[in-house]
Amino acid sequence: MTTSPATTGGRAAGGRTLDTTDAPLLTKVRRSRAGTALTDAGKATLRAYGVATAGRRRGPELVVVGAKRGGTTSLWKYLDSHPGILPTFPRAEQIKGTYFFDEEWAHGERWYRSHFPTDRTRARAAMELGYEPIAFEASPYYLFHPHAPARAHQTVPDALIVALLRDPVERAFSHYKERRNHTEPLAFADAIAAEADRTAGEEERMLADPSVISMAHRHQTYVAQSRYAPMLERWIGAFGPDQVLVAPAEEFYADPQELCDQITDRVHLPRHDLGRPEPFNSEPSADMDDEVRTALRASLKDDIEAVEQLLGRPMPWPR
Secondary structure, eight states, X not given: OOOOGGGOSOBOGGGOBOXXXXXXXXXXXXHSXXXXXXXXXXXXXXXXXXXXXXXXXXXXXXXXXXXXXXXXXXXXXXXXXXXXXXXXXXXXXXXXXXXXXXXXXXXXXXXXXXXXXXXXXXXXXXXXXXXOOEEEEEOTTTTTOTTHHHHHHHHOTTOEEEEEEOOHHXXXXXXXXXXXXXXXXXOHHHHHHHHHHHHXXXXXXXXXXXXXXXXXXXXXXXXXXXXXXXXXXXXXXXXXXXXXXXXXXXXXXXXXXXXXXXXXXHTTOOOOOOOSOOOSSOSOOTTSOHHHHHHHHXXXXXXXHHHHHHHTSOOSOOO
C-alpha cells in the first residue's frame, strides 16, 4: 500500500493522518487562547518537576554575564554546540539565561537549579563522552545589576564568570535600537540627554530594597551600561580576578574559536571545533549621527581608560 504525498505529516488524535495542508490550522490552534494556555500549563508542569527534583540538580559551572548587546547570544550559541555543555531543562524549551541573579531572585535557589540537568543526566553524559560535562547560562543584565555578583557568588561560588565588552559607543546605540523597537519613543540623542533624569535614584532604590525590579534601570541606561569599569569591579570583587574572564567583543567576533577555546580550557572541557560560525549583531552602527557619536565617545573615554587599567591591557576601541 502506498502513501499519498499529501499524507506524510504524521497522525492526529484518533488516528487520522494529517495532511500537509493541516500545518496552518495546527499553528492557529497552538496560538489560540486555549493552545497558549495548554502550552503554559505544560511549561509550568515541567518547571514544577524541575523544582521538585532540584536536590538532584546543581548550578552551572559557567555563567556568561553580559554585556547587553555585547555578543552574548553569539557566544551562547557557539558554546551550546559543544557536546560537553549540557542543555537547560527542559530541552524542548532551551533558553539562553534564567535572569535569576537579577530579576528572578525571589523564586529561590531550587527554582534556579531546576533549569539545569540532573546528576543522573550528567553521569549518563559523562559515560558517553568520556569526560565530565558542565552546564551554563548567559544572562546579559547580570553584568550591570548591582545585586547580581553577590547573589551569584552565594549560589555558584566556583563558577567561571565570562563578560564580553563591546565598543561602549556601539553598545549604547545597539541597546537603544533594540528598545526603539519596543518602548523607546525618543530619538537617540534625546534618550541619552534624558537618561539621568529617567533613571535618577533607581540603583539606590534597588540597593535599599533587593526586591525592587526597575525597568528604567534595565532598559533606559544606554550610557550607564556602557561604563564597564564599575561593573567589572563588582564582579572581580565578588569572585576574584582568576574567576572572571573578560574579552572584547570585537576580538571575539574576529576569532570566536579563540575565546571558546579559552573558556573550555578553563572549565576543563576538550576543545570543540566551531567550523565557520555565523556572528550575530557584530556590525557597527553606521547610522548613528556623527556628532552624537563623537560626544558619546568623549564622555566614555575615562571609563575605557579605567577598564584598561583594571584589566592590564588595551581595548580595541577608538578614542
